[in-house]
Amino acid sequence: xxxxxxxxxxxxxxxxxxxxxxxxxxxxxxxxxxxxxxxxxxxxxxxxxxxxxxxxxxxxxxxxxxxxxxxxxxxxxxxxxxxxxxxxxxxxxxxxxxxxxxxxxxxxxxxxxxxxxxxxxxxxxxxxxxxxxxxxxxxxxxxxxxxxxxxxxxxxxxxxxxxxxxxxxxxxxxxxxxxxxxxxxxxxxxxxxxxxxxxxxxxxxxxxxxxxxxxxxxxxxxxxxxxxxxxxxxxxxxxxxxxxxxxxxxxxxxxxxxxxxxxxxxxxxxxxxxxxxxxxxxxxxxxxxxxxxxxxxxxxxxxxxxxxxxxxxxxxxxxxxxxxxxxxxxxxxxxxxxxxxxxxxxxxxxxxxx
Ligand code: GDP
Ligand code: ZN
Numbered sequence: 188x189x190x191x192x193x194x195x196x197x198x199x200x201x202x203x204x205x206x207x208x209x210x211x212x213x214x215x216x217x218x219x220x221x222x223x224x225x226x227x228x229x230x231x232x233x234x235x236x237x238x239x240x241x242x243x244x245x246x247x248x249x250x251x252x253x254x255x256x257x258x259x260x261x262x263x264x265x266x267x268x269x270x271x272x273x274x275x276x277x278x279x280x281x282x283x284x285x286x287x288x289x290x291x292x293x294x295x296x297x298x299x300x301x302x303x304x305x306x307x308x309x310x311x312x313x314x315x316x317x318x319x320x321x322x323x324x325x326x327x328x329x330x331x332x333x334x335x336x337x338x339x340x341x342x343x344x345x346x347x348x349x350x351x352x353x354x355x356x357x358x359x360x361x362x363x364x365x366x367x368x369x370x371x372x373x374x375x376x377x378x379x380x381x382x383x384x385x386x387x388x389x390x391x392x393x394x395x396x397x398x399x400x401x402x403x404x405x406x407x408x409x410x411x412x413x414x415x416x417x418x419x420x421x422x423x424x425x426x427x428x429x430x431x432x433x434x435x436x437x438x439x440x441x442x443x444x445x446x447x448x449x450x451x452x453x454x455x456x457x458x459x460x461x462x463x464x465x466x467x468x469x470x471x472x473x474x475x476x477x478x479x480x481x482x483x484x485x486x487x488x489x490x491x492x493x494x495x496x497x498x499x500x501x502x503x504x505x506x507x508x509x510x511x512x513x514x515x516x517x518x519x520x521x522x523x524x525x526x527x528x529x530x531x532x533x534x535x536x537x538x539x540x541x
Pocket of ligand 2: 474476477481482483484485
């Protein structure tokens with residue numbers, strides 16, 4: 188497999204050329220498992236360890252290799268093993284916050300060009316969820332594409348697609364019936380040689396069916412690898428990076444499937460550009476669009492230019508972001524605490540009990 192088929196391009200080439208250490212070769216991380224990485228170069232696949240330098244300098248999870256990364260490896264070919272010496276800069280990065288005592292970032296995949304947001308046209312279709320995923324994808328740097336699957340189960344797919352188009356503001360929307368192979372060529376167009384894609388969406392919407400259709404066979408079921416563990420038993424795991432016959436690449440890590448809320452911030456603004464534009468006309472610069480005088484956003488809702496549900500989702504996502512930020516940023520946490528104290532005090536003055 189040549190470098191281009193693995194997803195190599197001038198961006199990585201340039202960064203690789205800047206590495207002064209001699210004797211290294213470029214490879215892509217195709218799988219991450221407990222304690223080790225599997226990398227692939229033009230010659231084959233190897234188990235890779237991480238160099239002491241990377242380990243030692245890593246302050247966060249983000250500083251360690253993730254599926255999709257391009258790395259520079261030193262090969263010990265005779266043993267079929269490799270050592271990861273450098274991680275090349277990432278073009279895109281899909282990550283999510285991991286709940287716990289402190290917020291930490293978990294990278295779901297890197298260097299993904301296109302993220303397909305998959306919904307089913309029967310009962311799964313939910314504009315608010317699409318907005319949420321969309322915000323996350325914009326944040327990652329990848330290009331979002333919306334896929335509405337199971338058109339065969341829906342009486343008026345075109346009307347629903349038109350509704351979704353209104354919500355996603357210029358993001359491509361494709362209608363599919365993956366189990367019948369309908370709409371697959373439209374997806375294929377994004378997966379030309381060396382392009383990397385990922386599929387997100389609720390369980391059961393048809394992601395595996397779409398990937399299998401692209402692969403032209405029962406890839407997810409067929410493409411499994413056997414791993415020998417210490418005790419000589421075998422476990423079977425699905426491939427995390429799938430090389431399609433047409434040249435495209437699909438990343439399908441467990442994290443990708445479980446994805447809830449990624450790190451979103453600017454992504455929210457980009458997803459809700461229309462609301463941000465209305466908000467410029469609000470009387471108060473920090474208008475919360477909740478009954479303030481001169482609120483242009485609420486005026487837009489009254490005028491039928493904006494859906495109330497869309498505004499509510501925007502507020503909810505903003506609040507969640509702020510909450511996440513407060514977990515990592517003590518200053519924000521303090522501000523939030525003070526604000527709540529004020530609210531409590533005000534309520535007490537009014538004689539309300541909270
Ligand atoms: P995933 O969890 O998102 O990977 O979903 P799957 O690909 O496993 O699909 C879930 C179920 O939906 C399976 O039974 C598929 O056969 C079915 N399915 C997938 N695509 C379609 C479609 O276009 N129409 C219909 N009617 N069923 C589909
Ligand atoms: Zn307002």
